[in-house]
Amino acid sequence: MGNYGENIINFTNNLERTSYKFENICNDASHHLTENSSHEVLRKMLQKIILNPSVQYYKFPLFMFLHYLLKDDSLKIYLSYSIFKKFVTNYYAYSFFFISDSKNKNKSSIDHTILDELYNSVPPSNTKINSLLSTVKNLRNQYLGSYKQFVKFDLEKAYALYSLMDNYISADNFIKFLYDLPDYNKEHFILHANSDINITWKENNKEFIFSVKSLFNNSPEMLAQLNNYRKSTANYIILPANLNSSLDQKDIVTKISAIKNYYSNLKQSLPKHVNIFISHIESNEKYILLKKFKTKNKTEDTIKIIYKEFINEYFSNESQRQLYEKLEQTLRNSFQNNH
Numbered sequence: 001m002g003n004y005g006e007n008i009i010n011f012t013n014n015l016e017r018t019s020y021k022f023e024n025i026c027n028d029a030s031h032h033l034t035e036n037s038s039h040e041v042l043r044k045m046l047q048k049i050i051l052n053p054s055v056q057y058y059k060f061p062l063f064m065f066l067h068y069l070l071k072d073d074s075l076k077i078y079l080s081y082s083i084f085k086k087f088v089t090n091y092y093a094y095s096f097f098f099i100s101d102s103k104n105k106n107k108s109s110i111d112h113t114i115l116d117e118l119y120n121s122v123p124p125s126n127t128k129i130n131s132l133l134s135t136v137k138n139l140r141n142q143y144l145g146s147y148k149q150f151v152k153f154d155l156e157k158a159y160a161l162y163s164l165m166d167n168y169i170s171a172d173n174f175i176k177f178l179y180d181l182p183d184y185n186k187e188h189f190i191l192h193a194n195s196d197i198n199i200t201w202k203e204n205n206k207e208f209i210f211s212v213k214s215l216f217n218n219s220p221e222m223l224a225q226l227n228n229y230r231k232s233t234a235n236y237i238i239l240p241a242n243l244n245s246s247l248d249q250k251d252i253v254t255k256i257s258a259i260k261n262y263y264s265n266l267k268q269s270l271p272k273h274v275n276i277f278i279s280h281i282e283s284n285e286k287y288i289l290l291k292k293f294k295t296k297n298k299t300e301d302t303i304k305i306i307y308k309e310f311i312n313e314y315f316s317n318e319s320q321r322q323l324y325e326k327l328e329q330t331l332r333n334s335f336q337n338n339h
Contacts, residue, residue, distance in 0.1 A: 007070040008063050012050055015043045025069055026081040037177070042085060044178050045092040048160065057107060058098040061114035062091055065132070074124040083129055086173040090136045093168075093335075096160040097143030100150055111139055144332060149324035153233045155186055161331065162238045166271040168334050179238050187239045189277065190314060191230040192249045201251045201303055203294045209249075210300070215308040229315040234323055237277050252281065252310070253291050272334075276326050284319075286310035 014020040021039050023029040032038070049062060065087075069076050098109070117135050122128050150157055159179045167176045191197050197212035216222035229235060239247075243262050247255050256278055263270050270278065281287050286309045293303055313319060 004063070004067045007067045011066055011070065012047075015047050015050075018043075022081065022084065025066075025076065026079050026084050027077050028080050032081045038085065038174075041175060041177055042088055044180065045088050045175070048156075048178075049092060049095045052095070052099065052156070055099050057109045058095050058111070061111050064115055064118060068118050075128065078124060078126050078129045083133055087133055087136055089168075089174050090133070090140045092160075092175070093164055094136065094140045094143055096157070096164065097140070097147050100147065100157060101143070113139060141335070144335060147328060147331065149233065149328050151233055151320070151324070152231055153186075153236050158186065158233070158236060158238055159184070161327075162271070162273045165273050165327070165331050165334055170335065181241075183241055184238050185241045185244045186236045187244045187247060188230070188235060189237050189255065190235050190252060190311065191226065194249060197226065197230070198249050199251050199307070200249050201300075201307075202254055203297075206297075208300055210304055210307075212308075212311065215304055215311075229311070232315065232320065234315060234320050237274050238271075239274070251290070251307075252287065253294060256281065272330055273327065276323070276330060280319075280323050280326065281314065284310060284313055286313055 014024075018040070020043065021029055021033055022042065026032075050059060069079065103109070113135050114132065117128070117132050122131070163175055163178045167178070168174075169176055191212060192199065196214070198209050199212060200207060200209050212226065213223060216226060239259070240262075243259065247258060250258070259274065259278070260270070269275075286306055289306050290303070290310060293306070
């Protein structure tokens with residue numbers, strides 16, 4: 001049994017064990033012992049929810065749900081592994097939306113609908129379990145409806161956002177896998193991490209390196225603007241670590257070609273968020289010129305002039321607004337057929 005604190009600490013410790021398969025949570029866990037990938041995703045989602053240090057108030061309903069299950073078997077006997085997967089997935093989505101909303105900073109933000117379902121007069125039963133699942137779905141949808149894309153890049157938020165967008169399976173109400181280190185990493189897609197923001201331009205047998213900072217004459221005002229660009233969500237996508245490392249400081253035309261070839265060779269479609277970024281870039285007139293330059297043998301100065309214009313246009317307020325609206329809409333569409 002244990003008290004509230006002991007139950008939550010023990011459960012959190014269990015999540016560290018790869019051998020933990022939720023036998024003390026679900027009535028039919030023994031029938032799912034070989035579903036290792038699902039166990040891993042569940043453990044990771046729960047760890048992300050429980051261990052995030054930035055905000056606390058979204059966690060309490062989950063803790064009470066877990067405590068209710070662990071204090072005795074009255075509710076556990078009705079909770080199947082399938083329902084638990086759905087419950088955790090929807091709670092993971094809700095927690096991401098909650099964290100992304102800057103207004104949720106005090107105790108008044110604690111949701112009580114799950115607690116009300118847990119402690120209402122309905123005795124433990126399948127009806128109660130289904131009501132709890134419906135409640136957490138409603139909570140997810142409530143926060144999804146008001147979700148606004150974060151503009152300043154945050155790696156943990158990006159992992160959560162793009163995991164939900166790319167990997168959520170509506171028919172199963174489950175995320176097939178989570179983006180996370182070390183297998184997936186952030187790609188500095190437009191402005192690189194090196195100190196001079198160097199870019200290597202390649203075409204046929206020609207190659208040269210130029211500094212983006214030098215394109216903007218190293219003026220303090222423009223360097224500050226470039227720093228803002230580099231910190232923005234528009235500058236990053238999430239990619240497999242091996243693909244990410246191979247892109248290095250290559251120019252954007254070469255990068256996009258390499259990414260497309262990588263997924264084509266795997267006979268896979270581009271992940272949704274990657275496709276949004278690439279499609280957005282490919283509609284940029286200056287990018288279209290850069291792509292044409294690959295076969296036109298243009299001078300280095302001409303290439304650098306258009307590359308500078310591309311950067312300015314891509315990071316313009318209007319371009320970023322359009323990109324973020326596409327991300328928001330694609331995220332909402334991911335849950336469209338799941339109520």
